[in-house]
Amino acid sequence: MELTFSIFAYGLVAALANVFGGFLIVQRDWHRGFLKYFVALGSGYMLAVATLEMIPESISRMRPHAALLILGGYLLVHFFEHTITPHFHFGEEIHSHEVMNPAVGLSSLFGLIIHTFFDGVSIASGFLISRPLGLLIFVAVLLHKIPEGFTVASVMLSSGRSKRFAMIAAISLGVSTLLGVLLMTMTRHWVNYGLPVTAGVALYVAASDLIPEVNKEPGFRMALVVFAGVIFFSFTKWLLEGGL
């Protein structure tokens, strides 16, 4: 019971970060240049959690199916964010209204709802296996949650929707995250399947959603923040193993 409570508490924090990201876009006068640092830090951190924690743990739990499930998780996000969605990328939507018609906006929202559902599944899977794994996955997810809410709200505005609709879109990402947490917690004996699928999802989010955004920035400073994300991961891992 206590475990279930803490899984939902962490899930709720992640969900609220989606809503906060949407709020930043709707409040036009708020400074939000700092968000790109979250994208870069989050990409390095999530890449480290996926490759050093989630993938090895998945393989040790269910060889040989884990590898297939990891690939499946990766392709699943690719399908929903980029195959059935004609135009999607992380970060503020700055493309014209002709590109971003309302149908394109809605398909981006749908893709992100699927993605955030697995964010929730990954947090719950981590905690169901061990508290340190849960915390590492939670930080990885949290770092990109504000940019996620920010992305969906800006896509809604640039496809001609109202600010109110943009906020509803950001809230729906939060709700979807909580649904992922709920489903994984209710079907906890499936955690050996949940972890590899979400490892593939994490790999996609880090390397195929976030890193391309980092690479759009001129100069090398933003690229260096990715390494800072990996170092930040090592530091939190060290703390969890009883460092200090």
Ligand SMILES: [Zn+2]
């Ligand atoms: Zn665009």
Ligand SMILES: [Zn+2]
């Ligand atoms: Zn996400």
